[in-house]
Amino acid sequence: MSFDLLIDLFDYLILIISEMGYLGIFLGMMIESTIFPLPSEIILIPAGALIAQGKMNFFLVFFSVIGGTIAGALINFLFSMYLGRGLVNILIKKYGKFLFITEKRLHKTDNFFHKHGEITTFIGRLIPVARHIISIPAGFSRMNIFKFILYTALGAGIWGAFLLYIGYLFWDKIEWINGQLNSMYIPLIIFAVIVCIIYILIKKNSKNSSKKN
DSSP states (O other), X not given: OOHHHHHHHHHHHHHHHHHHHHHHHHHHHHHHXXXXXXXXXXXXXXXXXXXXTTSSOHHHHHHHHHHXXXXXXXXXXXXXXXXXXXXXXXXXXXXXXXXXXXXHHHHHHHHHHHHHHHHXXXXXXXXXXXXXXXXXXXXXXXXXXXXXXXXXXXXXXXHHHHHHHHXXXXXXXXXXXXXXHHHHTHHHHHHHHHHHHHHHHHHHHHHHHHHHO
16 A cells, blocks of 8 residues: 555544544444454554544544444344354354364354353453454354353453554554554464464463362
8 A cells, every 4th residue: 555545544543533533443443353354453543643643632532442242242142142043053063074163163162152252252262353253153152141241351451542542652653553563463463372372371280279178
């Protein structure tokens, strides 16, 4: 993408967010949290730029991000819980052998989310692409909805703060952001890996303690 086009797009997004305000951020993040491929980067980095310019309040933007993410995630979650699972069961019975999906494998997925749904939902919110679809298996497995909301909010808060901070720091270096964005995700990925390792160690120690008792 040329620098001039990038600047024009960034300015246009800033204009839209400025016009719609916090509601625009809420709606944008709600759409981003469904299966529609709307990157949150194009919403939150311009919002961070507006915070840096004193045109928006960080806390109101932050809570709009979390609220919109939860709203969009719940759409996927509830759809998968009440409508999607029945359709999947029908498809498995008719076409499962062609798709290499069996009821046994689906049952294993359910068990996995029952045991590890919290950490999976949280980590999924920190990983690009996965964050769009993580609500679907959570809904299929009928994960506890209050835990789902809590861990979605935690993951969305970290993700949102990260992108807002990028926009806040580098709002006048848009071409540089465009070139470095993928490498900027590395700290988040490292953080996610560390959280997974800690979770596995805690689970392992918990099992060992249970065996000793």
